[in-house]
Amino acid sequence: MYLAVSPVVDPTATGGPAHWRLRPVAPDGAAAGPERRVDAAGLAGAELERPRWLMDAAARVYPDLLAAGCPVRRSHDVTLTERILLARDGRSGEPSSAAAVHARARGLTVPTDPDPAARDGQPGLFESGDAGPEQVDPLEALATAIADQHRRIGSDNALRLLVAAESASGLAAAEMGFAGLPWDVREHDRLLTAALGPRPVGGARPVKLAALAGQISAAFGFEVNPDSVTDVRNAFRRSGFDIESTGRWVLRELAHPAAGLVLQYKELSRLYTANGWNWIADWVRDGRLHSEFVPGGVVSGRWATRGGGGLQIPRAIRAAARAEPGYRLVVADAAQLEPRVLAALSADPALQAVSTDADLYAGLAADGFGGDRAAAKLAMLGAMYGQTSGEAGRLLGTLRSRYPAAVACVEAAARQGEAGGVVRSVLGRTSPPPGGTWRAVVATGTDETASDADRRRAREYARSWGRFTRNFVVQASAADWAAVWLSTLRRELASLSGAELVFFQHDEVVVHAPQQHAAAVAEIAIEAAEQARDLVFPGATASTPVRPMIVGGYAEAK
DNA sequence: GCGGGGGGCGCC
């Protein structure tokens, strides 16, 4: 049974909906009780009955519920679910809102998805006074959508698990955006000032950057703007270094006094522009970093973020992520998740055995790489990413001889992609099919009359897509595991008052918890990982351990 | 003046 929820927006009011409409709905879409119209207190009362809430999209609905004081335990997220189901049908990118699902199921004109970014102050899709022919009652749309999705999911247990975990991820993401990551602005400012000098006024460069820019020009003997790739490249060419790119890997090899200075400049400049004082002003409010997390924002099922670069908090400023007084951060990450997932996915006995090592790469090294951990790691990453050249390519043979099933698993995925096919994660997330351009290029290159250049280009395209699908099966299955881990962890966390998820990044969570609950949170993280392994890879002997650390500041965790 | 593409770099 579900409880469908839909906000009632008054276009003239600000600060979110004052009322919500609720309706019990059976899995087949039939109304299972009368509709209610409730305020915040009514919402909270309804949640006490522990329903599975049925919502259009947590990203659109849940922030207002949280603001109204109604944290939700369980949900079915029509939009997140629809993305998964559409991808399985090779229809990624089609509208996925409840209204769209409803329209498709009823053969009506499908509305485009509401844009969450353009929603503030605007009446929602269904609330505009003049209902057009394609407007549908939102509760009606939800009822149609759950029935339709139930039918399409059927009895596929893996898919059911994926949909449940994805829906829970939607809740977790909204909660994390709402809570924010505790952020010590004074510590951040201290780090910035130490690296860059005091915060500049106006548009001036910080003093350290200005000094480096001056030294760079002096080293060349003429004026060079280190912010300009073109400028830097031309300067090195004038100085006798014929470089194509100004990337780190190129500059590192240059025997010119400016090279090291440019590298220093780039590092500091990135800190200043990407995570400097402006970033604080934009994304930190009341001591919390508020990123918008977007579950399923990546085709593989990984999360993305909108704004703040929430998944790219550089190590240089992690010391600013600090627990509040009386609290601790519990940082739990699944170390070396992807090779462990490959072990489980491929059921390779030898790799599963090695995966029980705390350091999988050390185990690999001992198992066939003469103790050379770096080589073992390179070979494993190369196999998962599709690297065929260099040392990784040479080491692939060793990997294949030791772990034939694991290598065969990723190579089968690569062949599937090279042929234009799709692949699936362990729980059934499906890769997108290649686009029209790809098909055209590959078709041209395989024609009898194709030129050598056309053939080469076609091979390149095919191989590139093969690398994508090769990596997809591992990355997406890791994302499946992580979603189940996160949702299990989140569910158990509800029993510890004051503990909240504040950060999630692919294979790592941060929980902000009262000091006295920190140890329990760590235990929950460990157990949730074991449950995730059993749910996502039933029967697998591979291990996907997490090692939580209880710290005051994020920087202490690594 | 604006937007898109590209180079580059941060994270996993």
Added chain:
DNA sequence: AAAGGGCGCCCCCCGC
């Protein structure tokens, strides 16, 4: 023989 996957965001640059 074969030139490693996924992102977001910054700046510059160029074309309109």
